[in-house]
Amino acid sequence: MAQEKLTRETVVEQALALADHEGVDAVTIRRLASLLAVTPMALYWHFKNKEELMAALAEHVLSGVTADVSPGDPWQRRLRVIVEAVVRAMRDNPCVPDLLGAVRDKQELESFNRATEATLDVLAEAGFTPREAFAVSSYLLNGVTALVKGCPLWTGEPREAEERRLRRLKLESMPGDRYPRMIQYGGTLSEPPDIDGYYGFGVDLLLRGVEAMAARRPGPA
Amino acid sequence: MAQEKLTRETVVEQALALADHEGVDAVTIRRLASLLAVTPMALYWHFKNKEELMAALAEHVLSGVTADVSPGDPWQRRLRVIVEAVVRAMRDNPCVPDLLGAVRDKQELESFNRATEATLDVLAEAGFTPREAFAVSSYLLNGVTALVKGCPLWTGEPREAEERRLRRLKLESMPGDRYPRMIQYGGTLSEPPDIDGYYGFGVDLLLRGVEAMAARRPGPA
DNA sequence: ACCTGAACACCGTTCAAGT
DNA sequence: ACCTGAACACCGTTCAAGT
Numbered sequence: 001m002a003q004e005k006l007t008r009e010t011v012v013e014q015a016l017a018l019a020d021h022e023g024v025d026a027v028t029i030r031r032l033a034s035l036l037a038v039t040p041m042a043l044y045w046h047f048k049n050k051e052e053l054m055a056a057l058a059e060h061v062l063s064g065v066t067a068d069v070s071p072g073d074p075w076q077r078r079l080r081v082i083v084e085a086v087v088r089a090m091r092d093n094p095c096v097p098d099l100l101g102a103v104r105d106k107q108e109l110e111s112f113n114r115a116t117e118a119t120l121d122v123l124a125e126a127g128f129t130p131r132e133a134f135a136v137s138s139y140l141l142n143g144v145t146a147l148v149k150g151c152p153l154w155t156g157e158p159r160e161a162e163e164r165r166l167r168r169l170k171l172e173s174m175p176g177d178r179y180p181r182m183i184q185y186g187g188t189l190s191e192p193p194d195i196d197g198y199y200g201f202g203v204d205l206l207l208r209g210v211e212a213m214a215a216r217r218p219g220p221a
Numbered sequence: 222m223a224q225e226k227l228t229r230e231t232v233v234e235q236a237l238a239l240a241d242h243e244g245v246d247a248v249t250i251r252r253l254a255s256l257l258a259v260t261p262m263a264l265y266w267h268f269k270n271k272e273e274l275m276a277a278l279a280e281h282v283l284s285g286v287t288a289d290v291s292p293g294d295p296w297q298r299r300l301r302v303i304v305e306a307v308v309r310a311m312r313d314n315p316c317v318p319d320l321l322g323a324v325r326d327k328q329e330l331e332s333f334n335r336a337t338e339a340t341l342d343v344l345a346e347a348g349f350t351p352r353e354a355f356a357v358s359s360y361l362l363n364g365v366t367a368l369v370k371g372c373p374l375w376t377g378e379p380r381e382a383e384e385r386r387l388r389r390l391k392l393e394s395m396p397g398d399r400y401p402r403m404i405q406y407g408g409t410l411s412e413p414p415d416i417d418g419y420y421g422f423g424v425d426l427l428l429r430g431v432e433a434m435a436a437r438r439p440g441p442a
Numbered sequence: 443a444c445c446t447g448a449a450c451a452c453c454g455t456t457c458a459a460g461t
Numbered sequence: 462a463c464c465t466g467a468a469c470a471c472c473g474t475t476c477a478a479g480t
Contacts, residue, residue, distance in 0.1 A: 029455085039466080041465065044464095113400060120406065130402070144364035146359065163464070165291065202356060206430060208429070209432075212433050213425060213426050260445065263476085
């Protein structure tokens with residue numbers, strides 16, 4: 001059995017699988033090395049440190065964000081295209097929200113910068129000042145991330161069904177006089193969710209806010 | 222010098238100060254113990270484990286969220302009161318966003334549950350289904366958290382001014398042909414920000430989205 | 443009740459050395 | 462160029478023991 005040579009690619013893929021199955025905290029240099037049948041120090045040849053490794057994971061996930069905006073469209077439509085592209089890139093990897101949380105300097109992520117620049121451009125056209133546009137842009141990215149994080153998983157795995165059941169029981173066992181609404185919500189967890197509907201609602205919520213703010217201000221100050 | 226007895230209160234306060242000055246990751250059982258002139262194991266008398274300690278920090282910060290809603294007001298107004306109360310509780314502690322990220326089970330936080338229940342109640346009145354209301358509620362909490370996290374600090378500390386300068390230089394040194402908007406934003410970092418304006422804009426952005434979604438749906442399905 | 447001491451099983455990272 | 466071995470300075474946590 002000839003040892004395969006270790007590459008950045010294989011490391012990133014293994015790490016991503018680990019993060020999706022056991023959480024971002026489970027991604028440890030030593031753990032990863034043992035999964036790859038290699039010494040921990042071997043990883044330091046391919047990545048400067050753990051921070052760079054995590055950034056590579058995030059970059060790998062976001063690399064699919066190709067916001068090929070159609071320039072003729074109105075800004076509302078162009079913004080939606082970008083946001084939906086980000087959602088599409090993220091929603092298949094449950095670990096993404098925590099992953100982005102672990103990356104300190106998101107400006108190191110090229111795909112993140114590309115998406116931000118495209119967003120800023122659209123928002124400038126919508127009449128926002130540079131500062132407002134930047135705030136709105138972070139708001140949108142964070143909103144999408146939160147959407148993915150809060151998404152009810154329903155892939156059919158038994159482990160996941162068990163989690164949902166426990167969650168429901170915990171909600172329903174709260175003091176009924178103080179938390180009637182939370183208990184009511186708990187009840188809805190027994191029916192299967194509409195995932196596409198969930199994301200559609202969330203994206204609309206995000207974009208509607210931006211549109212309302214743009215409409216309020218007649219033009220740039 | 223008689224040793225003061227260790228209390229949950231003093232531990233939480235010391236930990237919060239540490240988190241605000243050096244980041245949440247600097248809050249370590251051992252580090253905290255040495256700051257309190259005590260053995261690491263002493264903390265385990267007062268807190269079951271680190272998770273519970275972090276939850277106590279979050280609870281301490283959020284405990285100020287007393288959403289005494291005026292029941293006569295329209296739901297839009299009542300929602301705004303809640304959101305602004307959360308902003309007020311959070312904005313003085315820069316560590317809060319990372320802190321909430323470190324708390325896995327937010328359902329353990331009583332103040333969080335209170336705020337969520339109040340929000341769900343208002344949103345039910347606005348015509349959202351239980352599921353939609355829950356999604357909107359997480360959206361709002363996350364939005365406020367992101368707002369605090371992205372808030373440009375301007376307290377006058379020299380360390381902080383230096384950080385901002387570096388941030389601006391980094392933005393302005395990006396490739397000019399690909400990132401003109403980000404460079405333009407970088408330029409705005411040399412002028413002092415309007416913090417209240419920042420939060421006002423952010424809260425409006427959040428609430429407008431919710432209002433638009435409520436208006437779109439004439440009633441519960 | 444409240445805290446200490448010693449120990450265990452983990453971390454990330456550096457530095458020199460091997461091939 | 463690519464990886465190993467040994468070592469360092471950290472973690473959170475358990476368990477028995479002290480007062």
